[in-house]
Amino acid sequence: MAEEPTAKRSEVKPKSFEDLIKDVHEKDICGECGGCVSFCSAAEIGAIEMTEDGPPHYANKDNCLHCGICYLICPETFELDKELNKKYDFRAPIGNWLKIVTAQAKDPRIREVATDGGVVTAILIALLEDNLINGALISKRINSFQRVPFFATSKEEILEAAGTYYDLKGPVPELGNYNTFVSTISELKKIKYSDSMKVAVVGVPCQIHSIRKMQELNIIPAHIVKYTLGLFCYENFKFDNIARARIEERFKFSFNDIEKINIKEDLIIKLKTNDNPLKIEFSDLKDIMRHACRVCENFSNYFSDISFGGLGSQTGYTTVMVRTKTGEKIYNLAQNKGYIIEPNDLNGSVEKSKMLAQIISFSERKSKRAESFEVQ
Ligand SMILES: Cc1cc2nc3c(=O)[nH]c(=O)nc-3n(C[C@H](O)[C@H](O)[C@H](O)COP(=O)(O)OP(=O)(O)OC[C@H]3O[C@@H](n4cnc5c(N)ncnc54)[C@H](O)[C@@H]3O)c2cc1C
Numbered sequence: 024m025a026e027e028p029t030a031k032r033s034e035v036k037p038k039s040f041e042d043l044i045k046d047v048h049e050k051d052i053c054g055e056c057g058g059c060v061s062f063c064s065a066a067e068i069g070a071i072e073m074t075e076d077g078p079p080h081y082a083n084k085d086n087c088l089h090c091g092i093c094y095l096i097c098p099e100t101f102e103l104d105k106e107l108n109k110k111y112d113f114r115a116p117i118g119n120w121l122k123i124v125t126a127q128a129k130d131p132r133i134r135e136v137a138t139d140g141g142v143v144t145a146i147l148i149a150l151l152e153d154n155l156i157n158g159a160l161i162s163k164r165i166n167s168f169q170r171v172p173f174f175a176t177s178k179e180e181i182l183e184a185a186g187t188y189y190d191l192k193g194p195v196p197e198l199g200n201y202n203t204f205v206s207t208i209s210e211l212k213k214i215k216y217s218d219s220m221k222v223a224v225v226g227v228p229c230q231i232h233s234i235r236k237m238q239e240l241n242i243i244p245a246h247i248v249k250y251t252l253g254l255f256c257y258e259n260f261k262f263d264n265i266a267r268a269r270i271e272e273r274f275k276f277s278f279n280d281i282e283k284i285n286i287k288e289d290l291i292i293k294l295k296t297n298d299n300p301l302k303i304e305f306s307d308l309k310d311i312m313r314h315a316c317r318v319c320e321n322f323s324n325y326f327s328d329i330s331f332g333g334l335g336s337q338t339g340y341t342t343v344m345v346r347t348k349t350g351e352k353i354y355n356l357a358q359n360k361g362y363i364i365e366p367n368d369l370n371g372s373v374e375k376s377k378m379l380a381q382i383i384s385f386s387e388r389k390s391k392r393a394e395s396f397e398v399q
Pocket residue numbers: 136137138139140141142143144145160161162163184185186187188203204205207225226227254255256257258259286287288331332333334335341342
């Protein structure tokens with residue numbers, strides 16, 4: 024019997040920036056990460072460019088090669104997820120993991136400046152000191168409330184960039200349009216690399232998602248990324264001075280009184296004026312959530328080599344999920360060489376089950392939130 028005719032090769036058009044506009048920008052879920060612009064195949068001749076406050080746009084449509092790279096690497100598209108799910112053995116809702124543990128950096132200088140237990144910083148320093156990396160793509164504070172992407176190549180630079188949230192020294196500057204998301208992916212393109220270079224990247228799930236897609240597509244220089252250290256992430260925030268005033272009014276505090284901000288099961292704000300931290304539920308911050316985060320369902324960073332969060336651990340400790348053999352190798356190195364401590368009394372089977380239950384619960388909550396936005 025004759026076979027059903029299939030689509031001719033010439034009819035299967037790769038997606039292009041126009042599809043990105045339709046599937047991401049028009050749905051209002053562009054995270055403004057800049058990845059599509061930085062890694063555009065026609066970057067040299069300027070096909071697309073970032074806008075001041077919003078999704079990128081065509082700078083010159085005629086220069087677009089319709090190659091589809093921008094579409095494929097965008098963290099808000101899912102064309103390569105079948106391949107990634109298989110490669111990283113994804114199982115809903117938290118992905119594959121080999122080991123879960125609560126730990127902290129042995130060095131008190133790291134613990135003092137870190138967000139939680141300083142395990143991320145301790146591993147990066149161990150990698151650098153063992154010559155397993157030339158540098159780490161992270162983010163560093165530039166003033167009391169702003170961070171920028173940063174390629175750290177020394178122990179001092181890694182230490183300087185430790186911490187995730189904000190240790191506020193002095194008054195908060197006028198924020199303008201303020202975004203807690205730091206666009207590190209575009210920075211990868213700016214690293215002056217050689218093919219023998221080895222780099223670790225720290226990032227939230229959407230950033231590690233982009234890196235894995237680039238590696239899958241052999242997009243240069245993703246081949247120099249040897250280790251991915253993923254941070255848990257429930258959401259990020261984007262707001263201006265008007266929204267800031269609204270939050271201050273709603274929760275009865277001033278940004279100028281903030282000493283430190285952290286995210287665990289809630290947004291936790293330590294005020295200079297009060298010993299008890301203010302805890303704000305994520306559901307009360309919907310109006311300042313980045314739009315891309317509304318449809319994001321990856322909480323525990325399941326495509327990374329190791330992922331880290333505060334959730335599930337006591338203050339001063341980091342929850343660590345070792346996911347890949349590569350992750351296992353570097354975690355064991357940092358532990359065996361004395362950069363990390365795993366207290367036995369906090370790592371019994373009951374404690375580990377509790378940690379896991381919390382991560383599963385947050386992952387499910389995040390998936391449900393994404394589903395509810397998708398059907399709107
Ligand atoms: C935006 C964001 C949201 C988060 N949300 C949650 C959450 O909901 N629940 C939870 O349990 N944990 C969350 N985390 C993770 C948590 O805040 C800690 O980063 C994690 O527990 C590791 O702590 P640590 O003390 O071991 O890290 P540290 O030793 O302090 O090292 C953190 C490293 O991350 C780098 N870094 C900080 N911000 C960024 C960034 N935006 N992009 C790339 N690198 C960065 C720093 O430069 C530093 O190298 C979030 C982190 C971020 C950045």
